[in-house]
Amino acid sequence: VQLVESGGGSVQAGRPLTLSCAFSGKPYETFCMAWFRQVPGKGREAVAGFDNTGLTSYTGSVKGRFIITKDNTQNTLNLQMNSLKPEDTAMYYCAADNELQCCSGDYCLELEYHSWGAGTQVTVSS
Numbered sequence: 660v661q662l663v664e665s666g667g668g669s670v671q672a673g674r675p676l677t678l679s680c681a682f683s684g685k686p687y688e689t690f691c692m693a694w695f696r697q698v699p700g701k702g703r704e705a706v707a708g709f710d711n712t713g714l715t716s717y718t719g720s721v722k723g724r725f726i727i728t729k730d731n732t733q734n735t736l737n738l739q740m741n742s743l744k745p746e747d748t749a750m751y752y753c754a755a756d757n758e759l760q761c762c763s764g765d766y767c768l769e770l771e772y773h774s775w776g777a778g779t780q781v782t783v784s785s
Contacts, residue, residue: 660684708767
């Protein structure tokens with residue numbers, strides 16, 4: 660599976676931004692998808708996940724602000740980020756795996772994903 664992120668950029672705090680991940684490959688390869696982020700010197704953090712049943716999971720710091728959606732006709736995984744904060748600044752990555760119902764119990768936020776995109780930078784200024 661190939662994953663290509665887009666939509667990153669520089670925005671002021673409080674503004675919205677939407678990331679998109681274009682994916683290709685066999686359908687089962689993207690049963691489980693997620694957005695991660697990483698800042699220099701820190702480990703990769705799971706942000707939001709979406710599984711084959713439509714179940715979603717979010718890490719606590721983005722709940723109520725971010726919305727993850729998947730469009731299987733356009734083959735995109737999107738992350739709508741609202742009310743952005745400076746601490747949301749990071750490189751954002753799209754990930755995919757063939758795990759079924761992976762967001763049950765928020766497992767999609769813990770899964771070791773097989774496929775990764777190259778990332779897109781998001782910078783939020785105060």
